Amino acid sequence: SLLGKLRRKGRHRPPGPKPLPFIGNAHQIPSKHEWIKFKEWGDMYGDLAKVEIPGDTLYLVNKREVVNELFEVRSAIYCSRPNLVMAGLSGWKNSIPTLGYGPRLRKSRMLLKKAMGPAAIRSYYPYINRDVPFFLQNLLRTPERFTEHFTRGAARIALKIAYGYEGVTEDEQIIQNGTRAMQVFSATVAPGAWAVDTFPLLRYLPSWFPFASFQKFAERGKKITDEARNVPFYEVKKRVESGTADGSFTSMMLQTEKSDPETENIITWAAFGIFTGQFDTTTAALSWFTIAMAKYPDVQKKAQAEIDRVVGKARLPEVADRESLPYVWAVMQEVFRWHPTITMSPRTAIQDDEYHGYFIPAETTIIANFWAILHDESVYHDADKFIPERFCDEGAPDSLSVAFGFGRRICPGILIAHPHVFVTIASILATFDISKARDDAGNVIEPGEDATSGAINFPKPFKVSITPRSSEAVELIRKSVEHSKTLPDRLEIFSM
Numbered sequence: 001s002l003l004g005k006l007r008r009k010g011r012h013r014p015p016g017p018k019p020l021p022f023i024g025n026a027h028q029i030p031s032k033h034e035w036i037k038f039k040e041w042g043d044m045y046g047d048l049a050k051v052e053i054p055g056d057t058l059y060l061v062n063k064r065e066v067v068n069e070l071f072e073v074r075s076a077i078y079c080s081r082p083n084l085v086m087a088g089l090s091g092w093k094n095s096i097p098t099l100g101y102g103p104r105l106r107k108s109r110m111l112l113k114k115a116m117g118p119a120a121i122r123s124y125y126p127y128i129n130r131d132v133p134f135f136l137q138n139l140l141r142t143p144e145r146f147t148e149h150f151t152r153g154a155a156r157i158a159l160k161i162a163y164g165y166e167g168v169t170e171d172e173q174i175i176q177n178g179t180r181a182m183q184v185f186s187a188t189v190a191p192g193a194w195a196v197d198t199f200p201l202l203r204y205l206p207s208w209f210p211f212a213s214f215q216k217f218a219e220r221g222k223k224i225t226d227e228a229r230n231v232p233f234y235e236v237k238k239r240v241e242s243g244t245a246d247g248s249f250t251s252m253m254l255q256t257e258k259s260d261p262e263t264e265n266i267i268t269w270a271a272f273g274i275f276t277g278q279f280d281t282t283t284a285a286l287s288w289f290t291i292a293m294a295k296y297p298d299v300q301k302k303a304q305a306e307i308d309r310v311v312g313k314a315r316l317p318e319v320a321d322r323e324s325l326p327y328v329w330a331v332m333q334e335v336f337r338w339h340p341t342i343t344m345s346p347r348t349a350i351q352d353d354e355y356h357g358y359f360i361p362a363e364t365t366i367i368a369n370f371w372a373i374l375h376d377e378s379v380y381h382d383a384d385k386f387i388p389e390r391f392c393d394e395g396a397p398d399s400l401s402v403a404f405g406f407g408r409r410i411c412p413g414i415l416i417a418h419p420h421v422f423v424t425i426a427s428i429l430a431t432f433d434i435s436k437a438r439d440d441a442g443n444v445i446e447p448g449e450d451a452t453s454g455a456i457n458f459p460k461p462f463k464v465s466i467t468p469r470s471s472e473a474v475e476l477i478r479k480s481v482e483h484s485k486t487l488p489d490r491l492e493i494f495s496m
């Protein structure tokens with residue numbers, strides 16, 4: 001039979017929801033929280049579920065074993081990305097996360113390794129520890145602006161590494177430009193935006209963005225993104241030329257790499273990757289942490305008790321305390337499991353392949369559903385609940401080995417994200433209590449768990465109450481800030 005012939009040729013395609021002519025399954029893909037629908041299809045159709053959209057076929061992968069086999073073991077095949085047209089038009093064409101596999105990607109990741117590899121990261125620990133008190137001080141002064149403090153805390157470190165930060169233009173403007181550029185990115189790579197067609201993109205437009213045609217969107221998005229990437233870079237370049245640059249990834253690359261336009265362009269994107277890769281993701285993760293602490297006071301108390309016992313109240317937690325704070329570490333693992341920062345990641349195969357008898361033609365887009373893996377009830381019971389004990393007492397598989405991706409496209413910032421998020425969480429727990437806010441009538445406001453749509457999984461804006469644990473804690477923050485001011489703020493590794 002024809003079917004048998006196709007099978008023999010290995011051209012058996014995986015099952016999936018029934019497509020309609022022309023639009024395929026587009027009408028069945030929801031406009032938000034696509035990962036939940038994709039998990040349902042995985043539960044119905046198995047290891048690989050095929051979904052048709054106009055102009056593309058997607059294979060959904062919802063199980064850890066399958067993602068591991070394809071993205072890790074066969075990483076050399078599943079190492080490219082789909083062509084994200086709208087992201088490309090909006091200024092992100094040459095960005096690292098959207099690059100197809102090839103020499104440019106390899107070069108970019110090689111450069112990133114110099115700033116994000118194990119040795120470099122260890123050399124940042126003192127800088128990260130030094131910065132935490134400033135973050136806590138901001139939180140103390142204006143606790144209701146916690147989201148902004150999360151962003152600034154992460155951005156300060158990222159900007160320092162990428163551009164040398166202090167003395168390099170105005171950081172407020174750079175952070176604001178970066179935030180806007182990331183909103184353009186997030187909107188244009190959101191699965192609903194590219195998986196269906198370009199029309200649903202309108203749903204993801206940030207509120208400050210005037211309603212406009214696609215051409216206008218792309219034009220404006222590109223302008224924002226170019227400016228966000230170029231302004232800090234050329235500032236550093238100017239300073240390198242005049243011999244006044246603080247040591248940073250950019251200054252080091254400008255002095256050690258070839259000075260042709262192509263290489264320079266790659267450096268701008270690598271630096272911009274360090275900057276934009278860090279602040280939004282960290283803000284999202286810390287926001288979910290904040291919601292978790294408000295909703296699960298017993299978890300918070302237990303984590304605080306561990307810190308009080310191990311670290312004491314005379315100093316703040318530091319990066320090096322990680323091994324001796326297993327419960328706080330489990331809280332962090334649970335944050336990245338409960339609401340993973342990036343719920344799904346797309347890859348394309350660079351050659352034909354086969355998985356358990358199913359044919360996977362070159363160029364097929366595979367969507368790894370990290371959220372589904374981390375909400376698999378057979379692995380993580382009561383998956384919607386926040387239960388750190390599953391990691392430290394029950395031996396559940398690590399969530400961080402999923403939440404940062406796999407293989408050749410694994411998050412290059414993973415080694416800095418872990419200690420930075422960890423020490424931030426530990427320091428908040430050491431000095432503040434997070435609880436549910438009350439409205440003017442005194443009624444408790446239940447923080448929701450609704451996520452925004454877009455590439456990065458942020459909770460919708462929410463209110464909580466953040467108050468210092470004690471007057472001792474306030475004093476500790478004040479003393480730590482004074483101490484930090486006496487410490488060097490250079491990154492030695494880039495001083496040459």
Ligand code: HEM
Pocket residue numbers: 096097098099109116273274275276277278281282285341342345346403404405406407408409410411412413414416417421
């Ligand atoms: C909370 C922190 C973070 C989380 C949860 C996170 C998560 C991820 C994930 C899931 C991916 C896709 C991986 C894949 O396809 O397998 C990714 C890619 C990426 N991340 Fe991160 N990330 C974080 C922080 C950072 C930081 C600090 C940097 C700074 C260098 C960074 C830079 C990047 C870049 C450049 C890519 C694209 C890599 C590529 O496509 O080759 N991220 N990240």
